[in-house]
Amino acid sequence: MELKEALAELRKNEKRKFDQTVDLLISLKGIDLRRDTISIVSTIPHTFKERRVCGFLENKSDIVKTITKPEFDKYKDKKLLRNIVRDYDFFIANAKLMPAVATVFGKALGPLGKMPSPQLGVLVQETPDSIRAILERISKSIKIRAKEPAIKVAVGKESMDDEHLIENINAVYRDIVNALPGKKENVRKVMLKLTMSKPIVIEALQ
16 A cells, blocks of 8 residues: 555544554564664654753753753762653753763663764754754654564654655655665565554555
8 A cells, every 4th residue: 555545544543532643663574683773863854743852061051951060960869860861852962061971871861762962962062053953953853763673653643744744754764774784675564553543554665
């Protein structure tokens, strides 16, 4: 089933009282995840959810929730650390603070793929413009990590129009395929679903 046809089929499902998420599901083959680490950041053309972002910065910011270096010590409290890791989707940091961030927060953020990275989270300059720019990139970014031979990733909302959903789906699919060691040879099956629907197999993706 082609992508547009699959979206039309999904929209025939019973309407729910909330805006359902559109999920892309990709089952994989020929991959040993102990050897082949699949961990990427995909950039989508159309944002669909608010990203909760926290910054490890030298100075308090009016733009983003901020933890300054003098406050780091209190996060040695495991409960506070768990809470901050749970409450935010992305973390950004001033490059100068990265060694201290790694020491205090690394063990909690690292396994979840939330450590600030040069690709999406490390600021060389701590200015309002640089913070806004990185927040703009984050708003259109999706972190994807394969922990089993299948990937499930949210790509949009039911309320979005088909054109925007298709552009998001194709962008995420391309990024995932490009990250696979055997590219399309590692893709067993591709499906699309809404939060409360059964998945539909799709075939025609770029």
